Amino acid sequence: MKRGWKIILNFIVALVILFSLQEQAAFSIPNSLASQTSQLFYQGIENxxxxxxxxxxxxxxxxxxLKSDLVSAAYSNRCLVHLQLGNNAAALSDCTAALQLNPNNLExxxxxxxxxxxxxxxxxxIEQYQAVIERNKDDYRAYYNxxxxxxxLEDYPKALLNYEQALQSSDSSTIQALIYADKGLTHFFLGNTSQSLADFDAAIQLNNSNEKLYYNRACVYFxxxxxxxxxxxxxxxxQLNSQYAEAYLNRGLLRHGVGLEQAAIEDLNQALQQFQQQNNREGYxxxxALIENLHQIIAQSHRTVVS
Known part of the structure; x- marks a missing residue:
């Protein structure tokens, strides 16, 4: 491959955290306050x-x-809502409050x-997930996360140990594909590219419709x-995602590197369009800049040939 630009190895790291609402059976508290509290609680769940x-x-x-017996569950569910809104500090505060009242709630x-x-x-x-593992040694979510x-933290050996435990605990092919993908990334950063490719192969065999798996494997191949x-x-x-800006960008760089200049420009223009539609100013x-640089390279090449 001729000297030129390098592929931008911006790997996609999978992150799947599965959380659920703390739905509880209705409490049998025979006063109007309890009835009002229960109604508010389940309204919160529905909302x-x-x-x-x-x-x-x-x-x-x-x-x-209202300080009823539902306070712990309400804190836990409010934590979940804050997570959905991206209020992470508030979410952590609410989960901490919930655990002070109920230290055995895995969710x-x-x-x-x-x-x-x-x-x-x-x-x-890590400590939060360890608390789950200590209470349920078969919860793949805790191992994976x-x-x-x-x-x-760049502690790749420990990450690999956790991923292996998660694979043993999960029976979902979709989840296992994501775990293999993260194993592949971890092996790549450890310099084990052959094992990295093997993990991506396993991930794609389990889920051949996830464009990010092919994208990451392409980066390792490169x-x-x-x-x-x-x-x-x-x-x-x-082919799986025609709006995948990063894939257009990197395929364009790869095509430039092997001398397919016109195809490279077409890919970079597609990437430019997708970044613009995504309001990704940095990517745009x-x-x-790469397109302008490539046009200059082509123009210089033509001048050299003519002279």
Missing amino acids: TKTQNYQQALANFTQVIN TYLNGGLAAYRLGNYQEA QGLAYFA HNQNYTEALNDFTKAL QKTL
Whole structure:
């Protein structure tokens, strides 16, 4: 491959945190306050399900203020709503309050772990997931997400151990595909590119309709200078998702590297269009600069030939 631009290895890291509403059976408390509290609680659940998050926050806050037996569940559910809204600090605070009242609620630990992860508090996330593992050694969600936190801390061996545990605990092919994908990324960062490719192969065998799996495998192929397979995988990713800006960008760079200049420009123009539609200013500006640079290279090449 001739000297020129390098592929932008912006791998897609899968992140699947499964959390659920803390639905509880109706309490048998025979006074009007209890009836009002229960009604507010279940209104909050319904509003969360229908993505009416602001009203759900109001419902669960009212339940908390009424100080009934539903307070712990209300804190936990309000944590979930804050997560949906991206209010990660508020979510972590609510999960902490819920666990002080009920230290055995596994879903609350999982939600708190997600909030801590999003805040960059990876060690705290690890501790939240460990609390789940100590109470249920078969919860693949805790192993997987703890692995992601270790990955963020660049503790790749521990991340791999967690992913292996998650694979043993999950019977979902969709989830296993994501775990294999993250294993593949981890092995890549450890320099084990052959094992990385094997993991991506396993992921794609389990789920051949996920464009991000092909995209990531293409990046590994490129790193190994297997440009034909890299090109095939970028193309497959785009067949699955014709709006995949990063795949257009990297396929364009790859095509430039192997001398397919016109095809490279076409891909970069597609990437430019997709970044613009996604309001991705950084991606748009980067791609625009690459297009201008490529036109200059082509023009210079023509002048050299003529002279």
